[in-house]
Amino acid sequence: MPTLELAGVHHVKIPVTDLDRSLDWYRRVFGLRPAMEFRDADGVVRGLVCEAPGLGPTSVGLRVNPAAAEGCAGFDPVSFAVRGRADLEAWAAHLDGLGVEHSPVIEASIGWLLVFADPDGLALHLYTWDEHGRDHADRPGYGRAV
Incomplete structure (x- = not known):
């Protein structure tokens, strides 16, 4: 049986209340660049996957989830x-x-x-x-x- 091991961190997902405000802040602070967006059934973008300088293949996700953002x-x-x-x-x-x-x-x-x-x-x-x-x-x- 092969040894099981992790190969790194694929992405980090951060809950936010306001996607535009958070993207602006994370862009200014960390230089995040959106690479993929997620639209809900109503067509509204409520999630982004972003690339960050220095993180290599690991990405940072921002996802609208007010309850989770408040809880965190x-x-x-x-x-x-x-x-x-x-x-x-x-x-x-x-x-x-x-x-x-x-x-x-x-x-x-x-x-x-x-x-x-x-x-x-x-x-x-x-x-x-x-x-x-x-x-x-x-x-x-x-x-x-x-």
């Missing part, structure tokens, strides 16, 4: 990766230029982290692949190896 407000379902702290600081400057409120650069469990919210309040994380090498396992809310 404040939750962080995905962390997008950046290489290192300098990249994270560049992202903070980019967000500042757009007027998007964000956390300071946080020394997280493994690397550095930047937290901000989309127009519906979904918490988005930018997390570094680079590690800082400090053990925060004794701090509440921080991870520890198992």
Whole structure:
């Protein structure tokens, strides 16, 4: 029997309340480019699949679902990766230029982290692949190896 393994992340789907507003925001923040649209039976486009610079074949979907968007407000379902702290600081400057409120650069469990919210309040994380090498396992809310 072959070993079962995943081949990556195909797409991330984000619930939104207003597709146009969210597309504008995600386009300005991440450079998303719509690649496919989904029309409901009434002919209205309520979903998009977008390409994002740096994500390779992984796409980001935006789907109108007000109940899910409201239920996810404040939750962080995905962390997008950046290489290192300098990249994270560049992202903070980019967000500042757009007027998007964000956390300071946080020394997280493994690397550095930047937290901000989309127009519906979904918490988005930018997390570094680079590690800082400090053990925060004794701090509440921080991870520890198992």
